[in-house]
Amino acid sequence: MPLDLSEIRQQITQIDRSLLKLLSERHRLAFEVARSKELTQKPLRDEEREQQLLQELIAFAENENYQLEPQYITQIFQRIIEDSVVTQQVYLQNKLNRQRESSVHIAFLGKRGSYSNLASRSYANRYSKQLIELSCSSFEQIFEKVRSGEADFGMLPLENTTSGSINEVYDLLQHTDLSLVGELAYPIKHCVLVTEQTDLDRIDTLYSHPQVIQQCSQFIRSLDRVHIEYCESSSHAMQLVASLNKPNIAALGNEDGGKLYGLRVLKTDIANQANNITRFIVVAREPLSVSPQISTKTLLLMTTGQQAGSLVDALLVFKKYRINMTKLESRPIYGKPWEEMFYLEIEANINHPDTKRALDELKRYSSFLKVLGCYPSEIVKPVDVK
Numbered sequence: 001m002p003l004d005l006s007e008i009r010q011q012i013t014q015i016d017r018s019l020l021k022l023l024s025e026r027h028r029l030a031f032e033v034a035r036s037k038e039l040t041q042k043p044l045r046d047e048e049r050e051q052q053l054l055q056e057l058i059a060f061a062e063n064e065n066y067q068l069e070p071q072y073i074t075q076i077f078q079r080i081i082e083d084s085v086v087t088q089q090v091y092l093q094n095k096l097n098r099q100r101e102s103s104v105h106i107a108f109l110g111k112r113g114s115y116s117n118l119a120s121r122s123y124a125n126r127y128s129k130q131l132i133e134l135s136c137s138s139f140e141q142i143f144e145k146v147r148s149g150e151a152d153f154g155m156l157p158l159e160n161t162t163s164g165s166i167n168e169v170y171d172l173l174q175h176t177d178l179s180l181v182g183e184l185a186y187p188i189k190h191c192v193l194v195t196e197q198t199d200l201d202r203i204d205t206l207y208s209h210p211q212v213i214q215q216c217s218q219f220i221r222s223l224d225r226v227h228i229e230y231c232e233s234s235s236h237a238m239q240l241v242a243s244l245n246k247p248n249i250a251a252l253g254n255e256d257g258g259k260l261y262g263l264r265v266l267k268t269d270i271a272n273q274a275n276n277i278t279r280f281i282v283v284a285r286e287p288l289s290v291s292p293q294i295s296t297k298t299l300l301l302m303t304t305g306q307q308a309g310s311l312v313d314a315l316l317v318f319k320k321y322r323i324n325m326t327k328l329e330s331r332p333i334y335g336k337p338w339e340e341m342f343y344l345e346i347e348a349n350i351n352h353p354d355t356k357r358a359l360d361e362l363k364r365y366s367s368f369l370k371v372l373g374c375y376p377s378e379i380v381k382p383v384d385v386k
Protein backbone atom coordinates (compact mmCIF):
# COMPACT_ATOMS: atom_id res chain seq x y z
CA MET A 1 0.00 0.00 0.00
CA PRO A 2 1.49 3.37 -0.96
CA LEU A 3 1.45 6.07 1.71
CA ASP A 4 -1.49 8.40 1.86
CA LEU A 5 -0.93 11.57 -0.25
CA SER A 6 -1.33 13.95 2.66
CA GLU A 7 1.26 11.98 4.66
CA ILE A 8 3.74 12.13 1.79
CA ARG A 9 3.09 15.86 1.50
CA GLN A 10 3.75 16.32 5.20
CA GLN A 11 7.11 14.62 4.74
CA ILE A 12 7.88 16.85 1.73
CA THR A 13 6.99 19.95 3.73
CA GLN A 14 9.33 18.83 6.53
CA ILE A 15 12.17 18.24 4.07
CA ASP A 16 11.57 21.63 2.41
CA ARG A 17 11.76 23.33 5.79
CA SER A 18 15.06 21.57 6.53
CA LEU A 19 16.36 22.68 3.11
CA LEU A 20 15.35 26.27 3.90
CA LYS A 21 17.12 26.13 7.26
CA LEU A 22 20.30 24.89 5.58
CA LEU A 23 20.05 27.55 2.85
CA SER A 24 19.69 30.22 5.50
CA GLU A 25 22.79 28.90 7.32
CA ARG A 26 24.75 28.98 4.06
CA HIS A 27 23.46 32.49 3.34
CA ARG A 28 24.65 33.62 6.78
CA LEU A 29 28.10 32.16 6.12
CA ALA A 30 28.37 34.41 3.04
CA PHE A 31 28.63 37.39 5.43
CA GLU A 32 31.43 35.63 7.34
CA VAL A 33 33.25 34.99 4.06
CA ALA A 34 32.83 38.66 3.08
CA ARG A 35 34.24 39.83 6.43
CA SER A 36 37.22 37.51 6.02
CA LYS A 37 37.86 38.75 2.45
CA GLU A 38 37.55 42.33 3.67
CA LEU A 39 40.58 41.72 5.87
CA THR A 40 42.65 39.81 3.33
CA GLN A 41 41.53 42.03 0.40
CA LYS A 42 41.03 38.89 -1.74
CA PRO A 43 38.82 39.20 -4.82
CA LEU A 44 35.30 38.32 -3.85
CA ARG A 45 34.65 35.89 -6.69
CA ASP A 46 36.69 32.71 -6.85
CA GLU A 47 35.57 30.86 -9.97
CA GLU A 48 38.08 28.05 -9.46
CA ARG A 49 36.58 27.30 -6.05
CA GLU A 50 33.07 27.41 -7.55
CA GLN A 51 34.06 24.95 -10.27
CA GLN A 52 35.68 22.60 -7.75
CA LEU A 53 32.63 22.79 -5.53
CA LEU A 54 30.27 21.84 -8.37
CA GLN A 55 32.51 18.99 -9.51
CA GLU A 56 32.81 17.62 -5.99
CA LEU A 57 29.06 17.82 -5.38
CA ILE A 58 28.29 15.96 -8.60
CA ALA A 59 30.85 13.26 -7.77
CA PHE A 60 29.56 13.01 -4.18
CA ALA A 61 25.95 12.56 -5.35
CA GLU A 62 27.08 9.88 -7.79
CA ASN A 63 29.07 8.00 -5.10
CA GLU A 64 26.16 8.11 -2.68
CA ASN A 65 23.81 6.99 -5.44
CA TYR A 66 21.49 9.94 -4.80
CA GLN A 67 19.85 9.61 -8.26
CA LEU A 68 20.23 13.31 -9.03
CA GLU A 69 21.17 14.49 -12.51
CA PRO A 70 24.48 16.46 -12.70
CA GLN A 71 22.63 19.18 -14.61
CA TYR A 72 20.05 19.49 -11.83
CA ILE A 73 22.78 19.76 -9.17
CA THR A 74 24.64 22.34 -11.27
CA GLN A 75 21.57 24.52 -11.81
CA ILE A 76 20.55 24.54 -8.17
CA PHE A 77 24.04 25.29 -6.87
CA GLN A 78 24.70 27.95 -9.49
CA ARG A 79 21.68 29.80 -8.11
CA ILE A 80 22.86 29.31 -4.51
CA ILE A 81 26.35 30.57 -5.39
CA GLU A 82 24.84 33.57 -7.18
CA ASP A 83 23.02 34.51 -3.99
CA SER A 84 26.23 34.14 -2.00
CA VAL A 85 28.22 36.34 -4.43
CA VAL A 86 25.56 39.07 -4.55
CA THR A 87 25.19 38.99 -0.73
CA GLN A 88 28.93 39.53 -0.34
CA GLN A 89 28.98 42.32 -2.95
CA VAL A 90 26.14 44.14 -1.24
CA TYR A 91 27.91 43.78 2.12
CA LEU A 92 31.15 45.31 0.78
CA GLN A 93 29.35 48.05 -1.14
CA ASN A 94 27.25 49.04 1.88
CA LYS A 95 30.42 49.41 3.92
CA LEU A 96 32.06 51.56 1.27
CA ASN A 97 29.10 53.83 0.53
CA ARG A 98 27.51 54.22 3.94
CA GLN A 99 23.93 55.42 3.63
CA ARG A 100 22.08 55.99 6.85
CA GLU A 101 18.57 56.22 5.41
CA SER A 102 16.56 53.05 5.71
CA SER A 103 14.43 53.92 2.67
CA VAL A 104 15.13 54.87 -0.95
CA HIS A 105 13.05 56.87 -3.43
CA ILE A 106 13.23 55.21 -6.84
CA ALA A 107 11.74 56.78 -9.99
CA PHE A 108 10.57 54.26 -12.61
CA LEU A 109 8.42 54.10 -15.73
CA GLY A 110 4.79 53.10 -15.41
CA LYS A 111 2.54 52.26 -12.54
CA ARG A 112 2.70 49.67 -9.78
CA GLY A 113 3.35 46.26 -11.26
CA SER A 114 5.23 47.51 -14.35
CA TYR A 115 8.49 45.66 -15.01
CA SER A 116 10.40 48.83 -14.06
CA ASN A 117 8.48 48.90 -10.77
CA LEU A 118 9.29 45.24 -10.10
CA ALA A 119 12.96 45.87 -10.89
CA SER A 120 12.93 48.83 -8.46
CA ARG A 121 11.44 46.61 -5.77
CA SER A 122 14.12 44.03 -6.38
CA TYR A 123 16.92 46.66 -6.22
CA ALA A 124 15.65 48.16 -2.93
CA ASN A 125 15.24 44.68 -1.52
CA ARG A 126 18.77 43.70 -2.47
CA TYR A 127 20.11 46.59 -0.38
CA SER A 128 17.54 45.94 2.43
CA LYS A 129 15.94 49.34 1.97
CA GLN A 130 12.30 50.24 2.11
CA LEU A 131 11.18 51.41 -1.35
CA ILE A 132 9.35 54.68 -1.83
CA GLU A 133 7.87 54.52 -5.32
CA LEU A 134 7.94 57.45 -7.72
CA SER A 135 5.90 56.46 -10.73
CA CYS A 136 6.81 58.35 -13.96
CA SER A 137 5.20 58.65 -17.37
CA SER A 138 8.40 59.16 -19.42
CA PHE A 139 12.12 58.43 -19.29
CA GLU A 140 12.81 62.21 -19.22
CA GLN A 141 10.73 62.51 -16.08
CA ILE A 142 12.84 59.81 -14.40
CA PHE A 143 16.07 61.72 -15.19
CA GLU A 144 14.45 64.94 -13.96
CA LYS A 145 13.27 63.45 -10.65
CA VAL A 146 16.79 62.17 -9.89
CA ARG A 147 18.43 65.45 -10.97
CA SER A 148 16.12 67.51 -8.74
CA GLY A 149 16.77 65.25 -5.74
CA GLU A 150 13.17 64.06 -5.50
CA ALA A 151 14.43 60.53 -6.27
CA ASP A 152 17.64 58.90 -4.98
CA PHE A 153 17.74 56.55 -7.95
CA GLY A 154 16.23 56.21 -11.41
CA MET A 155 15.52 52.73 -12.85
CA LEU A 156 15.90 52.58 -16.65
CA PRO A 157 15.62 49.63 -19.05
CA LEU A 158 18.68 49.58 -21.31
CA GLU A 159 18.33 46.39 -23.33
CA ASN A 160 16.18 43.34 -23.76
CA THR A 161 17.29 39.88 -24.90
CA THR A 162 14.48 39.73 -27.48
CA SER A 163 14.01 43.29 -28.71
CA GLY A 164 17.57 44.67 -28.24
CA SER A 165 18.70 48.13 -27.12
CA ILE A 166 16.31 50.78 -25.85
CA ASN A 167 17.54 53.68 -27.96
CA GLU A 168 15.63 56.39 -26.14
CA VAL A 169 17.50 55.63 -22.91
CA TYR A 170 20.87 55.56 -24.71
CA ASP A 171 20.10 58.95 -26.27
CA LEU A 172 19.13 60.49 -22.93
CA LEU A 173 22.41 59.26 -21.42
CA GLN A 174 24.29 61.44 -23.95
CA HIS A 175 23.13 64.61 -22.25
CA THR A 176 22.91 63.68 -18.59
CA ASP A 177 25.13 64.69 -15.72
CA LEU A 178 23.78 61.79 -13.64
CA SER A 179 25.96 58.73 -12.96
CA LEU A 180 25.31 55.07 -13.51
CA VAL A 181 25.55 53.30 -10.15
CA GLY A 182 24.02 49.89 -10.73
CA GLU A 183 22.58 47.28 -13.05
CA LEU A 184 19.95 44.62 -12.66
CA ALA A 185 18.61 41.83 -14.87
CA TYR A 186 14.90 41.14 -14.59
CA PRO A 187 13.24 38.14 -16.29
CA ILE A 188 10.18 39.09 -18.33
CA LYS A 189 7.63 36.32 -17.85
CA HIS A 190 4.18 36.89 -19.25
CA CYS A 191 1.12 35.12 -17.81
CA VAL A 192 -2.66 35.12 -18.20
CA LEU A 193 -4.04 36.93 -15.13
CA VAL A 194 -7.66 36.76 -13.96
CA THR A 195 -9.77 37.85 -11.00
CA GLU A 196 -11.89 34.83 -10.25
CA GLN A 197 -12.22 31.12 -10.73
CA THR A 198 -12.50 30.67 -14.48
CA ASP A 199 -10.80 28.70 -17.25
CA LEU A 200 -9.13 29.52 -20.51
CA ASP A 201 -12.15 28.48 -22.63
CA ARG A 202 -14.29 31.17 -21.00
CA ILE A 203 -11.86 34.02 -21.76
CA ASP A 204 -13.02 36.09 -24.75
CA THR A 205 -11.18 39.40 -24.14
CA LEU A 206 -7.50 40.00 -23.41
CA TYR A 207 -6.14 43.33 -22.13
CA SER A 208 -2.50 44.33 -22.44
CA HIS A 209 0.18 46.55 -23.93
CA PRO A 210 0.79 46.07 -27.71
CA GLN A 211 4.35 44.89 -27.06
CA VAL A 212 3.17 42.17 -24.68
CA ILE A 213 0.47 41.12 -27.16
CA GLN A 214 3.16 40.87 -29.83
CA GLN A 215 5.50 38.87 -27.58
CA CYS A 216 2.69 36.37 -26.87
CA SER A 217 1.28 36.21 -30.43
CA GLN A 218 1.67 32.43 -30.81
CA PHE A 219 -0.27 31.71 -27.64
CA ILE A 220 -3.01 34.21 -28.61
CA ARG A 221 -3.37 32.58 -32.02
CA SER A 222 -3.95 29.22 -30.29
CA LEU A 223 -7.06 30.66 -28.56
CA ASP A 224 -10.45 30.64 -30.25
CA ARG A 225 -12.15 33.95 -31.14
CA VAL A 226 -10.47 36.18 -28.63
CA HIS A 227 -10.84 39.95 -28.71
CA ILE A 228 -7.81 42.16 -27.89
CA GLU A 229 -8.04 45.42 -25.95
CA TYR A 230 -4.84 47.47 -26.20
CA CYS A 231 -3.78 49.38 -23.06
CA GLU A 232 -1.18 52.03 -22.24
CA SER A 233 0.84 49.49 -20.21
CA SER A 234 0.44 45.99 -18.82
CA SER A 235 -0.06 47.52 -15.35
CA HIS A 236 -2.99 49.57 -16.71
CA ALA A 237 -4.37 46.31 -18.13
CA MET A 238 -4.01 44.52 -14.78
CA GLN A 239 -5.69 47.38 -12.92
CA LEU A 240 -8.57 47.44 -15.40
CA VAL A 241 -9.12 43.68 -15.32
CA ALA A 242 -9.09 43.77 -11.50
CA SER A 243 -11.73 46.52 -11.40
CA LEU A 244 -13.95 44.96 -14.12
CA ASN A 245 -13.83 41.63 -12.24
CA LYS A 246 -15.44 39.36 -14.87
CA PRO A 247 -14.83 35.64 -15.66
CA ASN A 248 -14.51 36.26 -19.43
CA ILE A 249 -11.68 38.81 -19.33
CA ALA A 250 -7.97 38.48 -18.58
CA ALA A 251 -4.84 40.63 -18.56
CA LEU A 252 -1.51 39.54 -20.00
CA GLY A 253 1.30 40.57 -17.70
CA ASN A 254 3.70 39.58 -15.00
CA GLU A 255 2.75 37.29 -12.11
CA ASP A 256 4.29 39.48 -9.37
CA GLY A 257 2.68 42.57 -10.90
CA GLY A 258 -0.67 40.76 -11.00
CA LYS A 259 -0.42 39.96 -7.28
CA LEU A 260 -0.28 43.69 -6.53
CA TYR A 261 -3.77 43.96 -8.07
CA GLY A 262 -5.12 40.79 -6.46
CA LEU A 263 -5.06 38.86 -9.75
CA ARG A 264 -4.23 35.19 -10.00
CA VAL A 265 -2.39 33.26 -12.67
CA LEU A 266 -4.38 31.13 -15.08
CA LYS A 267 -1.46 30.19 -17.33
CA THR A 268 2.27 30.91 -17.16
CA ASP A 269 5.08 31.11 -19.76
CA ILE A 270 2.94 32.26 -22.68
CA ALA A 271 5.61 34.34 -24.45
CA ASN A 272 6.84 33.19 -27.89
CA GLN A 273 10.41 33.15 -26.64
CA ALA A 274 11.62 31.75 -23.33
CA ASN A 275 14.54 33.55 -21.62
CA ASN A 276 13.27 37.04 -22.18
CA ILE A 277 15.33 39.26 -19.86
CA THR A 278 15.53 43.04 -19.53
CA ARG A 279 18.71 44.63 -18.23
CA PHE A 280 18.05 47.77 -16.22
CA ILE A 281 20.54 50.44 -15.20
CA VAL A 282 20.31 52.55 -12.07
CA VAL A 283 21.22 56.24 -12.17
CA ALA A 284 21.97 58.62 -9.28
CA ARG A 285 23.25 62.18 -8.80
CA GLU A 286 26.65 61.15 -7.41
CA PRO A 287 29.05 58.54 -8.75
CA LEU A 288 29.58 55.41 -6.69
CA SER A 289 32.79 54.01 -5.21
CA VAL A 290 33.09 50.36 -6.12
CA SER A 291 35.17 48.01 -4.00
CA PRO A 292 38.28 46.80 -5.88
CA GLN A 293 37.40 43.29 -4.68
CA ILE A 294 34.24 42.92 -6.73
CA SER A 295 33.53 42.48 -10.45
CA THR A 296 32.93 45.94 -11.83
CA LYS A 297 31.71 47.48 -15.05
CA THR A 298 32.22 50.96 -16.46
CA LEU A 299 30.17 52.62 -19.18
CA LEU A 300 31.98 55.09 -21.41
CA LEU A 301 30.71 57.55 -23.97
CA MET A 302 33.09 58.32 -26.81
CA THR A 303 33.41 59.90 -30.23
CA THR A 304 36.41 59.11 -32.42
CA GLY A 305 38.06 60.99 -35.27
CA GLN A 306 36.49 60.63 -38.71
CA GLN A 307 39.49 58.93 -40.36
CA ALA A 308 39.63 55.26 -41.36
CA GLY A 309 40.44 52.87 -38.52
CA SER A 310 39.95 55.36 -35.69
CA LEU A 311 37.50 53.12 -33.80
CA VAL A 312 39.82 50.14 -34.22
CA ASP A 313 42.73 52.17 -32.80
CA ALA A 314 40.63 53.13 -29.81
CA LEU A 315 39.51 49.55 -29.14
CA LEU A 316 43.07 48.21 -29.35
CA VAL A 317 43.79 50.13 -26.16
CA PHE A 318 41.49 47.74 -24.30
CA LYS A 319 43.24 44.79 -25.87
CA LYS A 320 46.60 46.17 -24.71
CA TYR A 321 45.38 46.46 -21.11
CA ARG A 322 43.46 43.16 -21.25
CA ILE A 323 40.20 44.88 -20.48
CA ASN A 324 37.17 42.92 -21.60
CA MET A 325 34.48 44.85 -23.46
CA THR A 326 30.91 43.64 -22.78
CA LYS A 327 29.02 45.99 -25.08
CA LEU A 328 29.59 48.37 -27.97
CA GLU A 329 26.65 50.42 -29.15
CA SER A 330 26.51 53.38 -31.48
CA ARG A 331 23.90 56.12 -31.77
CA PRO A 332 23.59 59.16 -34.04
CA ILE A 333 24.60 62.54 -32.59
CA TYR A 334 21.80 65.10 -32.67
CA GLY A 335 22.73 68.00 -34.98
CA LYS A 336 25.75 66.20 -36.46
CA PRO A 337 24.51 64.04 -39.34
CA TRP A 338 26.50 60.83 -39.94
CA GLU A 339 28.63 61.21 -36.84
CA GLU A 340 28.29 58.51 -34.22
CA MET A 341 28.44 58.43 -30.44
CA PHE A 342 29.85 55.16 -29.11
CA TYR A 343 28.82 53.54 -25.84
CA LEU A 344 31.41 51.13 -24.51
CA GLU A 345 30.84 48.94 -21.53
CA ILE A 346 34.02 47.46 -20.10
CA GLU A 347 34.74 45.08 -17.24
CA ALA A 348 36.91 47.44 -15.24
CA ASN A 349 36.99 49.60 -12.13
CA ILE A 350 37.66 53.26 -12.87
CA ASN A 351 39.99 53.50 -9.87
CA HIS A 352 42.26 50.69 -10.99
CA PRO A 353 45.63 52.06 -12.20
CA ASP A 354 45.39 50.05 -15.44
CA THR A 355 41.95 51.48 -16.23
CA LYS A 356 43.26 54.99 -15.59
CA ARG A 357 46.19 54.35 -17.94
CA ALA A 358 43.91 52.85 -20.58
CA LEU A 359 41.54 55.84 -20.43
CA ASP A 360 44.46 58.27 -20.70
CA GLU A 361 45.62 56.47 -23.82
CA LEU A 362 42.08 56.32 -25.17
CA LYS A 363 41.92 60.12 -25.09
CA ARG A 364 44.49 60.14 -27.90
CA TYR A 365 42.06 58.36 -30.20
CA SER A 366 38.84 60.07 -29.17
CA SER A 367 37.52 63.55 -29.77
CA PHE A 368 35.24 63.25 -26.74
CA LEU A 369 35.37 60.83 -23.80
CA LYS A 370 33.15 60.68 -20.75
CA VAL A 371 32.72 58.12 -17.97
CA LEU A 372 29.00 57.57 -17.47
CA GLY A 373 29.54 55.49 -14.36
CA CYS A 374 31.29 52.64 -12.63
CA TYR A 375 29.10 50.05 -10.92
CA PRO A 376 29.15 46.54 -9.44
CA SER A 377 28.48 43.89 -12.02
CA GLU A 378 25.47 42.30 -10.37
CA ILE A 379 24.72 39.89 -13.15
CA VAL A 380 26.69 36.89 -11.90
CA LYS A 381 27.74 34.73 -14.83
CA PRO A 382 27.65 31.12 -13.58
CA VAL A 383 30.76 28.97 -13.97
CA ASP A 384 30.45 25.80 -16.03
CA VAL A 385 31.45 22.40 -14.77
CA LYS A 386 34.44 21.16 -16.75
Ligand SMILES: C=C(O[C@@H]1C=C(C(=O)O)C=C[C@H]1O)C(=O)O
Pocket residue numbers: 030033044045046047049050053080081082084085
Ligand atom coordinates in the same frame (compact mmCIF):
# COMPACT_ATOMS: atom_id res chain seq x y z
C1 LIG B 1 31.68 31.77 -0.50
C2 LIG B 1 32.68 32.22 -1.24
O1 LIG B 1 32.56 33.27 -2.17
C3 LIG B 1 32.08 33.07 -3.50
C4 LIG B 1 30.93 32.16 -3.44
C5 LIG B 1 31.12 30.80 -3.42
C6 LIG B 1 30.05 29.90 -2.87
O2 LIG B 1 28.95 30.39 -2.60
O3 LIG B 1 30.32 28.71 -2.69
C7 LIG B 1 32.35 30.28 -3.84
C8 LIG B 1 33.36 31.07 -4.27
C9 LIG B 1 33.24 32.54 -4.36
O4 LIG B 1 33.04 32.90 -5.71
C10 LIG B 1 34.05 31.66 -1.10
O5 LIG B 1 35.00 32.30 -1.56
O6 LIG B 1 34.17 30.58 -0.51
